[in-house]
Amino acid sequence: MKATVVVRPKPGILDPQGEAVQGSLRQLGFPVEHARVGRVIDLELEDDDRAQANAALERMCEQLLANPLIESYEIELAEEP
C-alpha cells in the first residue's frame, strides 16, 4: 500500500528556508507573500490493512519523520487500486 507523509514547519515557527524561497520568487517577479518549505515522504508499505497502516504511519511520524516540537504532519493513504 502506498502512503504519503507531508511534514510542515508549525505555524509561528520561523522558517528561514521559506523566507529565502519567498525572496527569490519575488526577485523573479512573482508577487508571493509567504512561502513555507516542508518535506514530502513517499512510502510503500507491506501492510494491506488500512487501519493498521494508519496506526503505523502515526507512530513513524511521532518517532522519526517529524519532530513534534517544530513540525506538524499529514498522512495520506492511497486509495485502493
Add this chain to the structure above:
Amino acid sequence: MSARPRIGVVTFPGSNDDRDAALALELLGAEAVPVWHSDATLPDVGAVVLPGGFSYGDYLRAGALARFAPIMAAVRTFADEGGLVLGICNGFQVLCEARLLPGILRPNESLAFVCRDVTLTVERVDTPFTSRCEPGRRLTIPVKHGEGCFYVDERLLAELEGAGQVVLRYEGGSPNGSVAEIAGVVNAEGNVMGLMPHPEHAVDELTGSTDGAFVLGSLVDAARDRMQARAVAV
C-alpha cells in the same frame, strides 16, 4: 586503579570530530575509549562523549537518524542511571532528537554555515561539565555548524530558565538565532549536557584558545571521581 579516567567517544557514520575529542580528552588526562555506533553495549567508562560531525549525512533532521543507532540504547540506559554524557555540536543534536535533552537544533537563522570563535558566558559552575570554571567565567571557543539554532517554545524556555538548565550563553548575540542566546543546556538531573561550540578544538595554544579545557577538563575530573567511587564500592 589508574588515575586516568576512561571516557567513551562514540563514532557514528559521518562523525568527524571523534578523533579531536579523543585527542583533547587524552591531553587533559583521560583515556579516550573509541565506541562504535553499532555496538550494543558501552565499555566500562566514567563518561561518554557524542562528538561533532554529520552523522548519517544530517538526513531528515540533524541527529534524527543517529538517535536510533544501536549504541544509543546503551547511552540512554547509561544516562538514566546517572552516567555523564556530553554531546558536542552534532552530539548535542543527537541528544535533543533522542529527547535526552530538551529542545531541538534548527538550521541557522541566516541559513549560512558559521565557523568562528564565539564568546560564551558560563551560567552555572556547579555542573560536572563546568566545575573548573569560576563564577562569571567567559570562554572563547569556536563554533562550526549549519544547524545550531536552539529552539524551545516559550513555556519550555521558562521552565529551563527557572530550573537553571541553561549552562552556556553566547555573548553579544548568537551566531545562529538560538532562543535566549542559548549555547549549551543540561537535563533536569544535571548529568547530560549538550553544547554547539567545540571545546575539543580549543585545548591547545597552537590553535588559539585553550578555554575548551574548562569544559572537557571538568568532565575528566568528574569521570575520574565516578570511576574512583565505583572502584571503592567494588
